[in-house]
Amino acid sequence: MKRGVRIWSYFSLATDLAAEMRDWPEFVTGKDYDVELRDSSSGDAVSVRYVEETQDAEILVTGTGNGPLFDRVVGRVVHALSAHTDYLLIRRYDNAA
Numbered sequence: 001m002k003r004g005v006r007i008w009s010y011f012s013l014a015t016d017l018a019a020e021m022r023d024w025p026e027f028v029t030g031k032d033y034d035v036e037l038r039d040s041s042s043g044d045a046v047s048v049r050y051v052e053e054t055q056d057a058e059i060l061v062t063g064t065g066n067g068p069l070f071d072r073v074v075g076r077v078v079h080a081l082s083a084h085t086d087y088l089l090i091r092r093y094d095n096a097a
Helices: 017-021 069-082
Strands: 002-009 029-031 033-036 047-054 057-062 090-092
Touching: 002 069, 017 029, 017 033, 017 069, 033 069, 047 069, 057 069, 069 090
Parallel strands: none
Antiparallel strands: 002 057, 002 090, 029 033, 033 047, 047 057
């Protein structure tokens, strides 16, 4: 199963999401807003991407599998972003493409 969230914000202050998760055992690679994580025991994978289309920017968090990694990543991303803004809009979508 694929699942995901889209997060909109002002992004006026940069947030280093990779640094937020760099010491997690699931961390594979990352820089700034972009992060790749994989749980070696369950095979679950999560990707965090900063996407700028037209004038709107968003963070896309997508994951495969049903384990807790996706939920942990979304929680950390929301917590980290909320330290730098007073506005976050989050939209969930399942079976993300």
